[in-house]
Amino acid sequence: MGKWSRRAFISTGIAAGGVVVFGVAIRRGDREAKVREIVAADDESLFDIWLKIAPDNTITAIVPHAEMGQGVHTTLAMMLADELDADWSRVNVLEAPSDKEYANYALARGFAAGGVDFPAWLIDTVDGIFFRATQAMGLQITGGSTSVRTTGQIAMRVTGAAARTALLHAAADEWQVPVSELTTQDSTVLHAASERSATYASLAEAAARISLPSKPILKSSDEFNIMGTSPQRNDIPAKVDGSAMFGIDATLPGMKYAAIQAAPVFGGTVSKLDPASIQDMPGVRKVINLDDSVAVIADGYWQAKTALERLQVEYSDGGNSHWEQGDIFNQFATDLDRSAEAGDEETDVASGDTRAALRGAAQVLDAEYRVPYLAHSPMEPMNCTAWLHDGACELWTGTQNPLGFAKDVSEALDMDLDDVTVHNQYLGGGFGRRAFSDYTVQAARIASSVPYPVKLIWSREEDTQHDHYRQAGISRFRGGLDANGKPVAWHNHYVNKHDPEEAPHIPYAIGNQRIVYTESKTHVPWGFWRSVDHSLHAFFTESFIDELAIAAGRDPYEFRRELLQDEPRYLAVLDLAAEKAGWGEPLAEHQGRGISIHRSFGTIVAEVVDVDVVDGELSVPRVVCAVDAGYTIHPDGMAAQMESGIAYGMTAALYGEISIRRGAVAQSNFHDYPMLRMDKAPAVETHVINSGEPLGGAGEPGTPPIAPALTNAIFNATGIRIRELPVRQHDLKRTDFRDTDVA
Amino acid sequence: MITLNINGETHLLDVDPATPLLWVIRDYVGLTGTKFGCGIAQCGACTVHLNGAPVRSCVIPAQVAVDQEIKTIEGIGKNGGELHPVQQAWIDEQVPQCGYCQSGQIMSATALLENNPSPTDADIDQAMAGIVCRCGTYPRIRKGIKRAALTINALHEEAGTDG
Numbered sequence: 001m002g003k004w005s006r007r008a009f010i011s012t013g014i015a016a017g018g019v020v021v022f023g024v025a026i027r028r029g030d031r032e033a034k035v036r037e038i039v040a041a042d043d044e045s046l047f048d049i050w051l052k053i054a055p056d057n058t059i060t061a062i063v064p065h066a067e068m069g070q071g072v073h074t075t076l077a078m079m080l081a082d083e084l085d086a087d088w089s090r091v092n093v094l095e096a097p098s099d100k101e102y103a104n105y106a107l108a109r110g111f112a113a114g115g116v117d118f119p120a121w122l123i124d125t126v127d128g129i130f131f132r133a134t135q136a137m138g139l140q141i142t143g144g145s146t147s148v149r150t151t152g153q154i155a156m157r158v159t160g161a162a163a164r165t166a167l168l169h170a171a172a173d174e175w176q177v178p179v180s181e182l183t184t185q186d187s188t189v190l191h192a193a194s195e196r197s198a199t200y201a202s203l204a205e206a207a208a209r210i211s212l213p214s215k216p217i218l219k220s221s222d223e224f225n226i227m228g229t230s231p232q233r234n235d236i237p238a239k240v241d242g243s244a245m246f247g248i249d250a251t252l253p254g255m256k257y258a259a260i261q262a263a264p265v266f267g268g269t270v271s272k273l274d275p276a277s278i279q280d281m282p283g284v285r286k287v288i289n290l291d292d293s294v295a296v297i298a299d300g301y302w303q304a305k306t307a308l309e310r311l312q313v314e315y316s317d318g319g320n321s322h323w324e325q326g327d328i329f330n331q332f333a334t335d336l337d338r339s340a341e342a343g344d345e346e347t348d349v350a351s352g353d354t355r356a357a358l359r360g361a362a363q364v365l366d367a368e369y370r371v372p373y374l375a376h377s378p379m380e381p382m383n384c385t386a387w388l389h390d391g392a393c394e395l396w397t398g399t400q401n402p403l404g405f406a407k408d409v410s411e412a413l414d415m416d417l418d419d420v421t422v423h424n425q426y427l428g429g430g431f432g433r434r435a436f437s438d439y440t441v442q443a444a445r446i447a448s449s450v451p452y453p454v455k456l457i458w459s460r461e462e463d464t465q466h467d468h469y470r471q472a473g474i475s476r477f478r479g480g481l482d483a484n485g486k487p488v489a490w491h492n493h494y495v496n497k498h499d500p501e502e503a504p505h506i507p508y509a510i511g512n513q514r515i516v517y518t519e520s521k522t523h524v525p526w527g528f529w530r531s532v533d534h535s536l537h538a539f540f541t542e543s544f545i546d547e548l549a550i551a552a553g554r555d556p557y558e559f560r561r562e563l564l565q566d567e568p569r570y571l572a573v574l575d576l577a578a579e580k581a582g583w584g585e586p587l588a589e590h591q592g593r594g595i596s597i598h599r600s601f602g603t604i605v606a607e608v609v610d611v612d613v614v615d616g617e618l619s620v621p622r623v624v625c626a627v628d629a630g631y632t633i634h635p636d637g638m639a640a641q642m643e644s645g646i647a648y649g650m651t652a653a654l655y656g657e658i659s660i661r662r663g664a665v666a667q668s669n670f671h672d673y674p675m676l677r678m679d680k681a682p683a684v685e686t687h688v689i690n691s692g693e694p695l696g697g698a699g700e701p702g703t704p705p706i707a708p709a710l711t712n713a714i715f716n717a718t719g720i721r722i723r724e725l726p727v728r729q730h731d732l733k734r735t736d737f738r739d740t741d742v743a
Numbered sequence: 744m745i746t747l748n749i750n751g752e753t754h755l756l757d758v759d760p761a762t763p764l765l766w767v768i769r770d771y772v773g774l775t776g777t778k779f780g781c782g783i784a785q786c787g788a789c790t791v792h793l794n795g796a797p798v799r800s801c802v803i804p805a806q807v808a809v810d811q812e813i814k815t816i817e818g819i820g821k822n823g824g825e826l827h828p829v830q831q832a833w834i835d836e837q838v839p840q841c842g843y844c845q846s847g848q849i850m851s852a853t854a855l856l857e858n859n860p861s862p863t864d865a866d867i868d869q870a871m872a873g874i875v876c877r878c879g880t881y882p883r884i885r886k887g888i889k890r891a892a893l894t895i896n897a898l899h900e901e902a903g904t905d906g
Contacts, residue, residue: 069840069878232837239842240830242776242816246843249775257770282759300758302766379780379788379843379877428778428843429877460781636837640883644840647879670785670875679868681881 051080051159052094057187057201059084060092061156066400067095067235068427068434069644070699071637074233076156078633082226083160083219085184086200093234095424161216163207167200170207174198221631221692228690230636235426247425250385250396252453256285257301258446259308260456262293262466265663266523267318270294277312287311288446295446301457320523321663325472328522328660329370332474332495335520340493345516348497348504352512357489361480365551367544368477370724371536373658374470374529375665375673380428381463384443387453392419393444398427400435408437409444431648432528436468464673465665468527469658471496475504475540480512485552487563488512494540495520500600503533506541507570507599508563524660530648531700534600538704539653539711539725542596546712547721556712557583557595569628569691570597573606577626580687581608590614592717596709602696603629607646609682609709613717616733620650620682620710628689629696638698639686645702646684651676653707654727745809749774750818760806765789767805768815776816776846780875787874790847791815797854799873816846819853828898829853832891840878847874852888860896862888 052060061077073093081091164184171189172179175196183190187200200207221228238244263269273294275287283303288295294313298304339345358364384397393415399405402422410417427434443456458466473495480489489512492504497517504515529535549559557578564570574597578584587593590612597606608624625642632638655674659666667673711722714732722730747754749772756771768774768791777800780788784799791800792814819827826834829852839845848871855862855870862870867888876884 069842071840232834235842236834236837236839239839239845240826240833240849241820242774242846244842245775246778248779251773251775300762300766300770302762302770303759377877379778379786379841379875381779427841429841431877457779460783460786640837640840640880643882644879647881648877651877669783670781671783675786675875675877676879676881677873677875678871678881678884681879684882 051084051163053200053204055201057087057199058090058092059086059187059200060094062094063156066398066402066424066427066430066434068398068400068430070641071233071235071634073235074231075634075637077234078226078229078231080156080160082224083157083216084164084200085186085225086160087186087188088226088231090187157218158216161218165216166207166210167203169210170203171198174203174206221690227633228631228635230634233637239426244426246380246428247385247396247398248380248383248428248455248457250423250425250455252385252387252396255385255387255453255455256297256299256450257304258288258295258297258443258454258456259301259304260290260293260295260442260446260458260462261308261311261313262462263315263318264465265315265317265320266525267320268292268315268663269318270313271316272312272314274312278307278310281307281310283307286450288449290442290445293442295442295456297446297450297454301455305459317663318523323523323660323663325372325659325661325666328472328524329474331522332472332520335518336474336476336493336495339518345493345518346497347514347516348501349513349515351514352489354489354491354512354514357512358478358480358491360482361488362483363481363485363551365479365481365547366477367547367723369475369540369543371473371539372656372725373472373524373660374535374652374656375464375467375658375667376429376431376433376527376529377464377467377670377673377675378427378429378431378433381460382433382439382458383456384440385453385455386440386443386447388413388444388448389451392421393448394421394423395440395444396423396425397440397443398425398430398434399437399440400427400430400432401437404435405437405440408441412441413444413448431530432532433467435528438466460670461668464658464668467658467665468525470529470535470652471498471526472522472524473536475537477540477544479544479548479551481548481552485554487548487552490514492541492544493517494537498526498533499528500533503537503600504541506545507567507597508545508560509566510563523663530645531600531703534598534700534704535649535652535707538596538598538600539707542598542705542708543711543721543723546594546596546708546715550715555584560595560597569693570599570604572689572691573597573604573626573628576687576689577606577608577624580626580685581610581622581624583608587716590717592713592715594709594712594714594716596705596712598701598704600697600701600704602694603627603698603701604696605642605701605705607702607705607709609706609713611710611713611717613714613732616731618654618714618727618732619680620713622685623650623682623706623709624685624687625702626687626689627701628691628693629698629701630693631690631695632688632698633695635688638688639684641698642686642702643684645700646706647676647681649703649706650682650710653710653725654680657726657729745805747772747805747808747813748811749813750815756805758805760809761804764791764800764803764805764808764813768800768813774815774817778843778846780844780847785875786844787847787851788844790850790874792850792854795854795857797851814850816849819849827853828894829856829887829891832887832894836883836887836890838880838883838887840880844874844876844878845880848876848880848884852884852891855888856892856895860899861892 061080063076067073077093168179190197283299284307286297296304296308387394402424406420406422410420447454475494478491482488487510490510492515494517546556549556592611595608606626610622612619715721745760758771778788780786782801784802789801790797
């Protein structure tokens with residue numbers, strides 16, 4: 001229970017100033033009456049907030065998560081349908097409306113409890129507590145790789161199983177037979193002895209009056225019919241013919257368009273504005289000063305954008321224009337030095353006596369790693385359509401957090417939360433960016449000054465320069481090896497900690513560990529970026545363990561193996577990746593192979609990368625990935641998420657660099673913030689282990705291991721150790737010292 | 744006023760002829776399947792066919808497309824709503840994730856296969872490298888193109904045998 005703290009919530013960034021309520025009365029089902037009005041038509045029966053049975057025996061799963069390409073709507077529906085023994089061909093998915101009754105307590109609990117799985121007898125208690133807590137905070141978030149392992153595992157499966165039990169009891173009452181003689185199949189209850197059958201729809205009304213069992217029995221994995229298979233995703237057909245509606249596609253009668261430009265330097269404001277400078281331009285309707293940005297409303301988006309470019313406006317710099325990227329890294333380095341000298345670091349891990357172990361070590365190795373800021377750059381630039389009418393505010397956008405967005409808009413406009421509605425659309429990429437409501441609040445403020453709906457669209461330049469960035473950072477290591485090459489000390493001091501807490505931890509059996517950090521604030525806005533702190537710490541720790549292996553004269557895979565002898569889950573994943581990749585098979589002179597393993601969001605992933613380096617030109621033909629998420633509900637979806645996480649992490653490792661120049665972001669679009677493309681994309685092989693351990697996530701865990709596996713492979717090919725990302729700033733031509741470094 | 748021929752239909756539009764084709768298609772014609780990604784022809788999300796060739800509609804002024812044949816994602820299926828073999832291959836290989844770039848990917852892939860019914864990996868790299876996918880669906884796009892090529896070649900063979 002130690003982690004169920006106020007801090008745990010706030011440290012995730014979820015709370016957004018909300019109140020956390022713990023220890024409130026545990027109540028079940030009292031929200032049903034209100035929710036029924038929203039999701040159930042008159043002739044439909046509502047079991048719980050996640051399940052609806054229609055008269056034609058169609059089952060609708062209502063999921064509180066946004067679809068951003070991760071296939072979550074399909075996967076969550078599978079979990080419910082399997083426990084319910086539903087006819088999969090007649091299962092639909094509906095995203096829960098953005099109503100505060102849908103507070104996403106499953107996610108909050110997943111975050112707050114650090115991914116801990118709860119024993120079955122605790123589930124009701126836990127859900128009751130977290131429902132209250134998150135309702136107060138206004139949450140309905142998709143993030144943290146939590147949809148399946150929390151909403152799915154707890155809410156969807158339990159609901160499906162409970163509903164099935166109620167339907168069985170309804171049939172037993174009607175036919176006056178014992179429940180034990182009944183079976184279920186394809187949304188039908190069967191009584192073999194009397195050859196009677198009844199559809200779920202025909203029993204639904206009676207079943208809805210039966211109180212749901214609070215501890216229904218869930219299937220074991222060998223009883224699954226739908227989970228563990230890979231049905232086609234239900235969102236794909238609309239995504240091949242142009243009919244899928246993303247936020248940017250929202251269209252309302254009388255709608256106008258807005259373009260926006262924020263003060264280039266973070267913290268800056270509009271200091272001089274001359275709306276008359278564009279008032280005669282075609283289609284222009286209004287210039288709006290939002291203090292830290294200006295917007296132009298016009299009849300068409302192109303008119304708005306063109307006018308904004310000609311608008312005479314000046315901005316203050318908020319006192320931040322002296323910042324250069326080099327100064328930021330210098331500040332980090334200075335703060336690390338000062339903090340180490342003063343001994344006032346914050347402690348993540350302290351075990352054994354690292355200082356003494358280093359003193360007694362036969363070999364001591366130091367290394368410092370650096371990573372740059374990163375933007376999210378989803379393909380769909382930020383956008384929101386807002387319409388204020390009849391005392392209400394309606395918003396059409398793609399968001400990972402519809403309730404949080406509604407709450408932020410209600411506060412910005414000083415409206416009742418009940419009067420703000422978010423119509424969530426498909427997300428053209430999320431990756432953490434669409435958990436921040438800035439673009440939606442802007443749209444609402446712009447629309448609040450006009451009587452018609454307004455679609456606000458950010459330019460790609462705005463998207464690149466006004467993101468919430470993955471932090472830049474420095475991480476320093478000192479490791480000690482004994483005379484046999486066995487690591488005896490691990491000292492790690494890094495700058496700035498966000499979430500999750502365990503990101504810098506290592507699984508290796510090294511007796512003396514000291515992992516500490518020092519805060520060093522900058523003016524650059526921070527944001528969740530796919531896998532959050534894991535995205536940098538996996539690069540740091542899996543690079544340094546590789547360096548220790550090389551220093552010990554050992555094979556990097558075998559070295560890791562020996563340090564994971566007490567971690568059978570890690571070992572199985574590592575071995576599978578190495579085996580499938582053909583680790584140990586000889587490579588050509590210009591080739592290299594690297595390995596890494598990292599656990600995040602409850603899932604362990606190992607990746608083996610093959611590289612070719614010819615005349616300094618790097619190519620990556622293949623990545624082999626092994627993943628243990630406990631149990632994989634949708635194997636093809638898991639493979640897709642690994643492919644995706646690897647491409648996202650590889651883009652960052654190869655090219656990703658946001659740098660600060662005169663207080664603002666220097667990059668602006670894909671020409672100077674490049675992306676991985678088809679001609680550089682590796683083939684990805686994914687191999688799944690179902691260990692039976694508690695479920696882990698899928699959306700993020702593929703990302704952390706790719707950067708170190710890649711740079712470890714580059715080292716193997718060239719002898720060049722890359723300690724600062726991105727790779728593209730390094731000259732890989734120097735292959736002459738391979739033998740001396742490795743030996 | 745300009746006149747554009749999009750997916751076989753003629754549209755008379757009251758719009759500044761210098762407006763990029765992308766915004767005319769989206770905001771004035773109302774076909775939203777073609778997407779805005781970068782505005783500088785760097786990402787390919789806005790790809791449409793101009794006389795059968797894939798072009799970046801975000802940098803082409805609408806006036807350039809007058810009297811030309813414009814095709815968008817909404818127009819590549821057969822009459823009666825049947826999917827193009829590339830669209831079907833995209834479903835079979837479960838290609839899209841977020842889906843935002845896929846109109847551009849599919850328009851590029853259909854143009855590729857129109858000119859080169861049996862593309863090699865290098866051909867695919869060359870034809871598709873202009874379209875960015877942040878979800879990393881590239882390996883599936885490659886498989887999807889190869890699957891669609893098989894379908895298209897089989898259809899051609901059938902047609903050839905019949906003839």
